[in-house]
Amino acid sequence: MEPELVALRDGAQLDIWQDFRLSTMPEIISAMNLCHAVFALVDTGVLANLRAGRRLPENGLLDGVVDGMGEGFLTYLRMRGVVEVRDGGYSLTRKGELLTGDVALARLGIYLEAYGPVMSRMSDLLTGRATYGADVERRGGPLARHCATLFSVFHTPVLVRAMRGRGVRTVLDVGCGGGGLLVDACLADEELTGVGLDISADAVEEARRLAGRAGVADRVEFVVGDAFAPHTWPAAARAADGMCVVSALHELFRDGEQAVVDVLDAYRATLPDARIVLVGEPEIRYDAKDNDDDFFLIHLLTGQGMPRERAEWLRVFDKSELECRRIYHRPEAGPRVCFYDLAPRN
Numbered sequence: 634m635e636p637e638l639v640a641l642r643d644g645a646q647l648d649i650w651q652d653f654r655l656s657t658m659p660e661i662i663s664a665m666n667l668c669h670a671v672f673a674l675v676d677t678g679v680l681a682n683l684r685a686g687r688r689l690p691e692n693g694l695l696d697g698v699v700d701g702m703g704e705g706f707l708t709y710l711r712m713r714g715v716v717e718v719r720d721g722g723y724s725l726t727r728k729g730e731l732l733t734g735d736v737a738l739a740r741l742g743i744y745l746e747a748y749g750p751v752m753s754r755m756s757d758l759l760t761g762r763a764t765y766g767a768d769v770e771r772r773g774g775p776l777a778r779h780c781a782t783l784f785s786v787f788h789t790p791v792l793v794r795a796m797r798g799r800g801v802r803t804v805l806d807v808g809c810g811g812g813g814l815l816v817d818a819c820l821a822d823e824e825l826t827g828v829g830l831d832i833s834a835d836a837v838e839e840a841r842r843l844a845g846r847a848g849v850a851d852r853v854e855f856v857v858g859d860a861f862a863p864h865t866w867p868a869a870a871r872a873a874d875g876m877c878v879v880s881a882l883h884e885l886f887r888d889g890e891q892a893v894v895d896v897l898d899a900y901r902a903t904l905p906d907a908r909i910v911l912v913g914e915p916e917i918r919y920d921a922k923d924n925d926d927d928f929f930l931i932h933l934l935t936g937q938g939m940p941r942e943r944a945e946w947l948r949v950f951d952k953s954e955l956e957c958r959r960i961y962h963r964p965e966a967g968p969r970v971c972f973y974d975l976a977p978r979n
Contacts, residue, residue, distance in 0.1 A: 667713055671732050672745055674710070679703075680733055688722025739782035740924070747776035748931050758934050765935045773833030781813025781843065784879070787967035788913060789817040792877055795961065795974055796825070799908040801875030803827060807900075808860045808881035812840025812853070819849045828869050830858040861885060861896050863903035876904055879913035880970070886938025890949060897953040901977060910955055910975040915940045915968060923969065943971055954978060 653659070674680045678697050687693040695703035707723060710716045715729040731737060744752070748771050757763035792814055796804060802824065806815045809829030819825050831837050840855040858866055860881050878900075885892045900910055917932075917940040918925055932939055941949075943960070950957045950973065959974035 663713075667715075668741060668745055670706075670709065670713070671715070671738075671741060673706070674715070674733065675738060679706075683716075683723065683725060688724065692722075694723060735782050736786060739779040742775055742779035744924075744927060744931070747772050747779060748935075751931060751934050755934060771931075771935065772835075774835035774839055777811030777831070777833065777836035777839045779811075780880075781811030781816075781839070783968060784810070784813045785817045787963070788814055788879060788970070788972075789821065791913070791961050791972050792818050792911065793821045795877075795909060795911050795959075795972065796875050797822070799875060801825075801908055803873045803875065805830065805870050805873035805876040805904070805907075807876060807878040808832075809840055809855065810836050812836075812843045812855055814877070814879065815853050816840075816844050816847045816849055819852050820847060826852045827854075828873055829853065829855040830860065830866065830870055831855070832857065832859050863896075863899045866903065871903060873904060874906055875909050875911070876900065876907050877911040877913065880915055882912060883914055883940045884937045886941065887936060888938070890952075893949050894952045897950070897955055897975075901954045905977075908976065912946075912973040912975060913970050914946060914973070915970050916942055918942075918969065925969070946971070946973060950975060 679694065682694050682696065687696075690704060695707075698706070707716060710729070711718070714726055715732060716723050717726050718724075725733065751758070751765065751769055751771055754763050754769045758765060758769060763769050792804070796818070804815065804818065804825065804827040806812075806827060806829045809815060809831045810833075812829050815827040815829050819827060829837070829840050831840070834857050837855045837857050841850070844850040844853045844855065854869055856867055856870065858870070860878065882893055882896070885896060897910075900907075904910075915928065917929055919929065920926070929939070947957060954977065955975040956978045957973050957975055961972040961974070963970075
């Protein structure tokens, strides 16, 4: 005898559940967990195993994963459309390939790995129970590594074009992060040399490893230093005939506009023979497109100066001893960054 099936229908409960669905909270929760799952797919080595052709657990696909959990993890990834069973083994779907592309993983890594410690303490930071820089900090090594990926794809072509137009031979990259910008520029131009400077020792170590792997360690030097204290820079940095500083200067807006003008003038005085100072800065537009809102939030929580719009940067440059001669931008592709080609005023 089959048991009786009783369907309970309560109008108030149905309304509450419908409101929950309409809130988009189910999608938000799923997106949050999928972010962590994609990160785990990489961090556990399962993605590397897939790409190496290990498509079944018995062939090493789940090596390093706790027995009994790995296949359940693959089941979850199938439910989310990241992997599928095809031709007798697991494979990435088209969605999985896109989610694990270099740019996608770099963007995920910035928010989840580099800024994860900040985001997890959001309530403490907002209420003053924690202070950024004392109790909470972003992770410099992962930030440098993931930014290097993005810089390689989107920013290196701008740097190479701008420097070639000025006949620069030695580039100083201030706030170099993981070194990708300089390393890729040197690979693109065999006559170019460079010096990278960053306040994060972890980032500098990451940059040195990258230069070694790329075979340009003899042409690129990386040093620890303060981007906003050029009087402390080593002689190698002062000898450059071109300079770039990407996604760093806006942090000084926390101390007011004049602080940015002062450091620009200090760059001019420290590198009097520099033919170009290339300033790359994100433009914040206060919308939810391409994670602009997330970009705003991490700046708010970390007490950095907020990025500015183009017209505001031009006003700052007008107050300095450097003149803006050209603006490079990408209307549709990549992070919202403008590059300002500055030179000493005549």
